[in-house]
Each structure stands twice: as C-alpha cells, then as structure tokens.
Amino acid sequence: STGPVDQWTKTTCVYCGVGCQMEVGSHDNKVVAIRPTDSPVNHGHLCVKGRYAYDFTHAPDRITHPMLRRGSDWHAVSWEEALSFTASRLQELRNKYEADSLGVLSSARATNEENYLAQKFARVVLGTNNVDCCARVCHQPSAKALKTMLGTGAATNSFSDIEHTSLFMLCGCNPTENHPIVGARIKQAVRAGAGLIVIDPRRTELAACADIHLALRPGTNVLLFNAMAATLLEEGLQDDDYIAMRVDGLAGFSSFITAYAPEQVASQCGVTSGDIRRAARMYALAKPAMCFHGLGMTEHLQGTQGVMSLINLALLTGNLGKRGSGINPLRGQNNVQGSAQMGCEPASLTGAQNLADAKVRASFEQAWGTNLPTSAGLDLPAMLAAASSGKFKAMWVMGYDIAMSMPNASQTLAALAQLELVIVQDLFLNETAKAVGHVFFPAASVFEKDGSFMNADRRVQRVRQVVNSPGEAKPDWQIITELARHMGHEQGFKFDAPQAIWNEIRSVWPAGAGLSYQRLQNESLQWPCPATLDDNHPGTAILHQQGFGAGPKASLACIDYQPTAEVCDDDYPLLLTTGRELYHFNAGTMTYRSPNAVLKPTDTLDISPADARLLGLAQGQSARISSRYGTAVLPVNITDKMQVGQLFCSFHRADLNVNALTSPYCDNLVHAPEYKVTAVKVKGL
Ligand code: SF4
Numbered sequence: 234s235t236g237p238v239d240q241w242t243k244t245t246c247v248y249c250g251v252g253c254q255m256e257v258g259s260h261d262n263k264v265v266a267i268r269p270t271d272s273p274v275n276h277g278h279l280c281v282k283g284r285y286a287y288d289f290t291h292a293p294d295r296i297t298h299p300m301l302r303r304g305s306d307w308h309a310v311s312w313e314e315a316l317s318f319t320a321s322r323l324q325e326l327r328n329k330y331e332a333d334s335l336g337v338l339s340s341a342r343a344t345n346e347e348n349y350l351a352q353k354f355a356r357v358v359l360g361t362n363n364v365d366c367c368a369r370v371c372h373q374p375s376a377k378a379l380k381t382m383l384g385t386g387a388a389t390n391s392f393s394d395i396e397h398t399s400l401f402m403l404c405g406c407n408p409t410e411n412h413p414i415v416g417a418r419i420k421q422a423v424r425a426g427a428g429l430i431v432i433d434p435r436r437t438e439l440a441a442c443a444d445i446h447l448a449l450r451p452g453t454n455v456l457l458f459n460a461m462a463a464t465l466l467e468e469g470l471q472d473d474d475y476i477a478m479r480v481d482g483l484a485g486f487s488s489f490i491t492a493y494a495p496e497q498v499a500s501q502c503g504v505t506s507g508d509i510r511r512a513a514r515m516y517a518l519a520k521p522a523m524c525f526h527g528l529g530m531t532e533h534l535q536g537t538q539g540v541m542s543l544i545n546l547a548l549l550t551g552n553l554g555k556r557g558s559g560i561n562p563l564r565g566q567n568n569v570q571g572s573a574q575m576g577c578e579p580a581s582l583t584g585a586q587n588l589a590d591a592k593v594r595a596s597f598e599q600a601w602g603t604n605l606p607t608s609a610g611l612d613l614p615a616m617l618a619a620a621s622s623g624k625f626k627a628m629w630v631m632g633y634d635i636a637m638s639m640p641n642a643s644q645t646l647a648a649l650a651q652l653e654l655v656i657v658q659d660l661f662l663n664e665t666a667k668a669v670g671h672v673f674f675p676a677a678s679v680f681e682k683d684g685s686f687m688n689a690d691r692r693v694q695r696v697r698q699v700v701n702s703p704g705e706a707k708p709d710w711q712i713i714t715e716l717a718r719h720m721g722h723e724q725g726f727k728f729d730a731p732q733a734i735w736n737e738i739r740s741v742w743p744a745g746a747g748l749s750y751q752r753l754q755n756e757s758l759q760w761p762c763p764a765t766l767d768d769n770h771p772g773t774a775i776l777h778q779q780g781f782g783a784g785p786k787a788s789l790a791c792i793d794y795q796p797t798a799e800v801c802d803d804d805y806p807l808l809l810t811t812g813r814e815l816y817h818f819n820a821g822t823m824t825y826r827s828p829n830a831v832l833k834p835t836d837t838l839d840i841s842p843a844d845a846r847l848l849g850l851a852q853g854q855s856a857r858i859s860s861r862y863g864t865a866v867l868p869v870n871i872t873d874k875m876q877v878g879q880l881f882c883s884f885h886r887a888d889l890n891v892n893a894l895t896s897p898y899c900d901n902l903v904h905a906p907e908y909k910v911t912a913v914k915v916k917g918l
Contacts (some may be wrong), residue, residue, distance in 0.1 A: 236265045242699045243270060245686050246283040247342075247679040248818050250564030251275065251392070251414050252688025253283050254757075257680060257699045264290050264680050264699060272757065274392055274688065280413035282818055286827035290678050290700070294826075295660055297704025300673040307662070307673065312705060312715070319672050320719035322654050326626050327359065332606065334626040336363030336616050339577040341566035342632025342659075342676075344684025344696055346734035347709040348568070348575035349583060350726070351631060354713050355610075357603050358722045362579050362588060362610030363625075366572035367633050369613045371528055373903045374536035375562035376573060376585070381537075382544045382790060383553070383560075384782020386585055387570060390523065390559035391690045391759065391774045395419060398557035400428035400519030402512075404543060405454065405529020405909075409438040410815040412563050412689075415525075428519050430512050432457065433529060434810065435839075435881060436874045445512045448876055450503035451810050452910045454530055454539035455794045457502050457509065459493035462545050464513035466490060471517070475551030479786055486545070486789040493794075503876075517550045521558035528565065528812065532908040534797040536900035541790045548787055554777040564689035566819070571687030575738065579610030584742035600741050601725060613639070614904045617648040627654035631709055632676065634663040634820040637887050640895035640906040641862045658712060661822055664887050675706040682708035684731040685753065687760075691773070693748050694757040710734060739764075747772075797910050799896045801878075805860060805912035807844070809880045811891055812908075821885035836889050837870035838915070839881040845871045848915055855918040858882075860911050863893030866918065880913065 238258035246253040253275035258266035264287045269279040299315035300307040310318075327335060337359070339351035348366065355364035368376065376386030383389065395401075395418045408416030416439065423429045423442060431440040432447045432454075440446040449457050465471050466487050476483055495506035495513075502509070516522050524547065530539050544560050552558035564570050576583040586593045588609060598605055611619055617639070619625035628649075639645040649655065649669040657666040658674040666673055681702040687693050702708075707715075710731060717726035728734045732750045739746045746764035758772035781787040801808055816833035817824040824830070838856055840848075850856055850869045857866050858880070867882055867889060875881060884891040898907040 236260050238266055242697050244680070244697045244699065245567065245694045246279070247567050247823070248282045248286070249412050250566055250569060250689035251412050252567065252686060252692055252694055253279050253414055254694065255279055255283060257287070259699050262700045274692065275414045278414055278417065281816060281829065281832070282824060286818070286824045286829045287680070288828065289660065289823040289826035290680050292661070292826040294662070295703050295706070296662055296673060296675040297706055299675060299705065302671050315672060315674065316715055316719045319656055320716060323359065323627060324720065326653060330626055332360035333363060333610070334624060335359045335361055336365070336611060336625065336628050338365055338613060338628060338630045338633055338635065339572055340367045340631055340633035341569040341572050342679070343572065343709045344568065344682065344731065345571040345575050345687055345693070345738065346684045346731040347713065348572040348577050349734060349738050350710050350713040352576035352583070353601065353725070354717055356605055357601055357725060358717050358720050360606055362606050362608065363616060364577050364610060365579055365613045365616070366569070366577035367566065368569050368573040369904065370638060370906055371565050371569060372531055372562050373573065374531040374900050374905050375526070375540050377537045377903045378540035378544060379560065380585065382541055383777060383787055385776055387776070388559070388561040388690050389553060389776045390556070390561055392418070393774060394523060394557045394559070395422050398422070398427055398521055398523040400430070400515065400522040402430045402432070402516055402522060402524045403439060404432045404524060404526040406525055406527025406563050407433065407435070407437045407439070407812070408525065408563060411527065411565065411813050413815065415563065428515060430515060434876060434879055445508060445515060447504045447508055447512055450501070451808060451879070452533055452797050453502040454533065455535050455542045455792055456493065456498045457504070458539070458542035458546060459490060459792070459794065460495040460498045460502070460509045461513040461516065462542070462549060463490045463493045464495055464510045465517050465546070465549050467494070468514065470514060471549045472551035476549065479554070480548045480789060481786045482789040486791055489791040516546065521555050522550065522552050523558055523561065525561045525563050527563045529909060531900070531905055533910065534898055534901055534907055535795055536905050537902040538792045542792050545789050548789055554775065556775060559775070562689065565813070567688070568686040570689060570691065574687060579612050583738060584744055597741060612904050614899055614906070617645060620648040620651045623651065626652060628652055629656040629658070630665060631658040634659070634665050634822065636665040636668050637663070637820050637890070637892065640892055640908060641897045642890055642892045643863055644897060658709060663820070663822060674712050675704065676712065677702040677706050677708040681706070684710070685735065691759040692757045693745070693753060693760065695750070695753050795901070797898055797907060799898050799907065799910050799912055801912040805914050807878060807880050807913050807915060809858065809860070809882065809894065809911045809913045810909045811882055811884050811895060813885070814883045817883065817885035819885070821887065825886065836867055836883045836886050836891060838867040839870045839872050839875050840915070841875040841877050841879070842871055842873060843877045845869065848917060850915070850917045857916045857918055858894055858913050860894040860896070860913045862896060865889055865891050865893050880915070
C-alpha cells in the first residue's frame with residue numbers, strides 16, 4: 234500500500250489468463266493498494282504483477298485528451314472534433330475504396346462487452362468482417378485445434394482440477410513466470426505426489442523438478458507427439474474402452490503413425506528415444522493426466538497442428554471429459570479468450586459461431602437488424618499484407634501495440650506506413666501511435682471501467698470501476714458507441730452501461746445466456762452456462778463429458794511433420810526463441826510504469842555458459858543479435874537453463890525492439906507468428 238485506503242473494490246487482475254480476483258484499495262481517486270481475495274482460481278494469492286504493477290494507472294504520460302496528428306505533431310482536440318474527423322475519414326475511405334479496405338483490431342485490454350461492440354462496429358457500421366484481436370499472435374492455434382477436433386475452442390478442464398490429477402504434462406509453457414498462481418499450484422501438487430513431464434527447450438523452474446524433462450529442439454512438437462503416439466500404440470498403452478466409445482479413425486491413424494517411431498525421429502527432436510518412450514508410458518499409465526500448454530506450442534509453423542497432435546494423445550489415453558485430465562491452453566492475457574469468443578475473429582461471430590453458416594448469420598442479422606457481410610474477413614497478418622499491396626487502407630487498433638508486438642518489425646512498420654488512416658486507442662502514446670498514428674483516442678484503464686473478463690478456464694468474472702478516468706479518457710465501449718453514432722448508427726449502439734451490452738451478448742450467445750450480471754455479482758461461472766427456467770445452471774467445469782461438438786466421438790488427426798524454412802546455417806548458427814518473464818507483461822506498457830521496472834529493469838539475452846565462452850561474452854555485457862530481418866542489442870545473461878546453440882530473450886522493452894529480429898513465418902492454418910524459431914548470430918560489443 235502507498236497510503237490510507239478509503240474503499241476496497243473487488244475486481245479481476247488485468248494481466249495473465251489465470252484471472253485472479255483481487256480487491257483494489259483507493260484513496261482520493263487513486264489506486265493505492267491491491268490485495269488478493271479468495272476465489273476458485275487464486276485461493277487468496279496474487280503474483281508480483283497482479284499485486285504490485287498498478288502505478289501505470291496514474292503515470293504522468295497517460296494521454297488524457299483525444300488527439301489528431303497534423304504533420305509530425307500531435308494536437309489535443311475535443312472529443313467532438315476527434316470523432317467527427319474519424320467518422321468522416323472512415324466514410325471517405327469506404328466510398329473511395331470499399332468496406333473491406335477497413336478493419337478493426339481489438340484486444341484483451343478490452344472487456345467482453347467492449348470486444349463484442351468492436352466486432353459489431355466492424356460488421357454493422359463499417360460493413361466488413363475484417364476484425365481480429367491479439368489471440369491471433371498467441372492461442373488462435375489452440376482455439377482452432379480444439380474446435381476442429383473436439384468442437385469447442387477452449388480449455389477442456391479447470392484450474393480446480395490441478396489438485397485432482399495424477400500427472401501434469403506441461404508443453405511449451407512456463408507457468409512459474411507467465412501464469413505464476415497456476416505455476417505455484419502445479420508445484421504444490423507435484424510436491425504432494427503428482428507426476429510431472431515438462432516438454433520445453435529450456436530448463437525452467439518446473440523442468441528442474443520434473444520426472445522427465447524433454448528439452449526438445451524448438452519447432453519439433455509434431456514429431457515429438459507423433460513419436461509418443463507411436464509408442465502408445467506399439468506398446469499397447471492406449472485406452473481401448475475409451476476409444477471404442479469416444480474415438481474414431483484408429484485404424485488409419487495406427488498405420489500412419491508407424492513412420493514416427495521414437496527411434497526414427499528422436500535425433501531431429503534433440504532428445505533420446507528412450508526418454509520419448511518413458512514420457513509416453515508415464516502419460517498413458519497415470520490416470521488421469523492433465524496437459525497444459527503455452528506459446529511454445531502455438532507460435533510455430535505447425536502451431537495448430539502441434540496442438541492437434543497433442544489432442545491425439547489425450548484421445549488415445551482417455552484423458553478427455555474427466556476431472557484432472559484434458560488439454561488446457563494457458564492463455565497469456567486476462568481476456569484473450571474473451572476477445573475472440575466475443576467475435577473479434579474474421580470468420581466467427583459471437584460465441585465462436587461460424588460466420589459461413591447461413592442460419593447463424595441470419596440469427597445475427599435479425600438480432601442486429603441489418604444484413605451482414607458474408608465473406609470471411611482478413612486476420613491481422615493478412616491486413617498487414619494487404620496494406621503492403623495497397624488493398625487495405627484504415628485500421629482502428631484498441632489496446633494493442635502492433636508496431637512493437639508483431640514479428641519482423643521493419644516489415645510491419647513498412648506495411649502500417651501504407652495506411653491512410655490509423656486510429657490508436659490506448660492509455661499511452663504507444664509505438665504504433667508514434668510511428669504511424671493519425672488519430673489517438675484516450676482509453677480508460679482497467680481500474681476505470683465496468684464489465685467482465687473471461688479467463689483461461691472459461692470463467693467469466695466481473696471487472697469493476699475503482700477510480701474515475703483522468704481528463705477526458707473514456708472506456709472503450711463508450712468510444713465505440715460514440716463513433717458509431719457519428720457514423721449514423723445510433724440504433725444498435727445505444728447502451729448506457731456495460732450490463733446492457735452484456736445482456737445483448739447473452740441474447741446472441743446461447744452458451745453464455747445463463748451468465749447474468751446478477752449471478753456474476755458474487756460468483757464466477759464457466760461457460761457453457763445456458764439459460765434455465767430456474768436460472769441456476771452451475772456452469773461447466775469439464776467439457777466433453779458426454780460428447781464432442783456434434784457427436785459422441787472425436788476423430789484422431791493424421792498430421793505429418795513439416796519443418797520450418799527458418800533454419801540455422803553458417804551465417805546464422807544460433808536458434809533464438811522469444812517469450813515473456815515473471816515481472817513484465819507483453820509490450821511492457823503497464824509493468825514498466827510500475828515498481829516491477831526496478832525488480833527487472835531490462836530484457837536480457839539468455840545464453841548457455843558454453844556458448845558465452847565460445848563467443849567471449851561476459852555476464853551483463855552488451856551483445857548485438859542479428860537475424861536475417863534485423864538487429865537488436867541486449868545485455869547478456871549467462872544461464873544453465875539454456876541449451877548449447879539456443880538463445881532466449883523477452884520482448885517487453887520498446888526501445889530494445891526484439892521483434893526487429895523475428896521472422897515473417899507463421900502458423901500454416903491460422904497465421905500465428907513463428908516467434909519461437911529465429912536463426913541468429915551474436916557478437917559482443
Ligand atoms: Fe494476475 Fe496472472 Fe498474477 Fe494472477 S497469476 S495475479 S491473474 S498476473
């Protein structure tokens with residue numbers, strides 16, 4: 234605490250997808266303290282981000298007035314001028330080009346209600362399905378894989394299952410740093426006797442206490458999971474009863490998978506065939522076994538297919554539809570599940586309902602009183618590509634610093650520079666606004682608005698206003714409704730409070746219809762939670778207890794391994810992966826304006842002692858990292874967590890611009906960037 238507290242307000246953490254519940258203490262319209270509350274998720278604990286990183290709210294560089302850029306300078310203007318200018322520019326561009334030359338990008342910084350309005354604005358006001366969100370760069374591959382194979386694009390189980398499993402298999406995730414409260418719960422469960430397999434190139438804190446640590450070569454997930462599946466079937470470890478009732482396609486899969494015997498693929502994966510077999514046996518024999526995965530799974534050329542090959546293992550061993558089992562993506566951001574679920578997705582409407590389904594479209598057309606554009610829109614990488622080729626002209630970006638976050642920064646900036654209108658809505662003048670913004674809308678922070686977030690285990694929880702916004706900053710939902718009104722769409726955007734927006738969401742999303750604000754007042758609920766006559770559906774803690782999507786059975790997927798084109802060679806001999814770390818969050822916008830900046834003042838280049846010796850690098854020395862796409866300079870951190878030949882760095886500091894290095898390759902199905910594999914060279918300075 235930094236002073237006396239007048240009032241405590243219960244709300245939800247703004248950072249990771251765990252969704253911890255907290256009370257925020259305020260005094261004199263300032264956030265002055267945060268303390269944990271008890272909830273099914275955080276059991277009275279908070280991590281160093283949730284507990285201490287709130288000073289950004291009152292940072293002196295908060296933008297408190299709308300601004301327009303004239304020449305190279307930004308000028309504060311009234312809301313009326315900013316909204317009128319933006320509305321007429323959007324209308325002009327739509328008339329000059331077409332509706333599909335415009336797009337909206339929302340984010341996990343926005344509530345469910347705001348994300349819903351953002352996609353409704355794109356579809357109804359602009360007339361395009363060009364709407365996306367930051368799930369594109371993280372777990373869209375998970376959502377696609379889970380929806381394709383199991384029928385629902387979300388975690389199958391709950392954090393409450395952590396204390397009810399026999400074994401954890403952690404795949405490409407480091408919850409100790411990125412989902413700390415879940416990481417601590419997993420560690421406690423392991424101490425109490427649960428088994429632990431960690432699949433990660435780095436020796437993370439949990440890898441160090443695992444029964445088996447498979448330090449695979451980045452980019453070989455499909456090979457590894459196929460080899461585990463081959464082991465299961467060769468050694469007869471599959472769950473025949475479960476397969477008979479719940480799984481299709483075993484015969485074809487069995488003959489397909491023989492090509493992936495561990496002895497044939499282990500060297501490519503960088504692990505031993507013996508360890509692959511041991512891991513497969515351990516996963517199959519522990520009942521139940523629970524998988525968590527992170528961006529080490531998804532941010533690859535075969536991100537979606539990697540998750541699908543992991544789902545094969547759960548199907549073969551009967552680890553779905555039961556407590557303590559499942560496939561559980563650890564969502565990186567507080568509301569990233571919600572932003573896509575609300576419809577900020579170019580091929581899906583609210584509730585992940587298929588835009589291409591005429592019946593679904595008709596029901597939204599009736600609800601919204603207008604015809605909807607029929608063809609799937611552009612996702613973010615496709616918007617940038619279309620901007621480069623002159624076909625995409627305007628973007629409204631809410632709470633998302635794409636110039637800093639997208640890979641291959643020079644290419645991203647070149648694409649953004651082609652746009653005729655870039656509207657940035659944020660707390661601060663972020664890198665996107667500085668480089669290419671034309672309009673800046675000052676947004677309210679998480680402590681300055683009401684609404685709801687959806688965490689990684691499908692739990693909807695309330696966000697509550699603690700203090701008033703500084704100056705003229707407004708919640709995203711208000712800005713969207715006002716711009717809609719300026720574009721002639723008062724009807725359909727007439728909401729006086731987030732609760733009214735939420736009630737409209739419930740009317741178009743059957744799986745969320747039972748989640749009234751009244752019920753969410755004192756509890757959190759996991760969807761599916763349909764409406765019932767007595768209004769007391771308990772929500773759904775475990776998916777797929779009865780079936781998968783349309784039927785009782787799910788099909789195994791035969792997925793061939795496809796190596797990435799981003800390879801090391803004599804010029805670029807080292808393999809870099811990027812990711813996050815404990816004290817900071819994504820673009821650093823919030824945590825670097827908090828005491829966490831003192832605890833961890835910089836991104837570092839993590840390198841093994843052997844490589845540091847070879848390159849003559851000392852701890853703390855500056856090193857220039859060069860890839861085929863750009864360069865960055867970071868201080869060296871020598872650590873035995875790293876394997877020889879591999880490097881890791883976080884990407885939280887704008888001035889260090891780590892995404893200058895990352896490659897343009899992306900997931901072959903849903904375009905999540907391949908942040909986890911970049912060939913580089915390093916030179917000490
Ligand atoms: Fe916030 Fe995640 Fe930390 Fe919980 S674990 S306090 S949700 S950052």
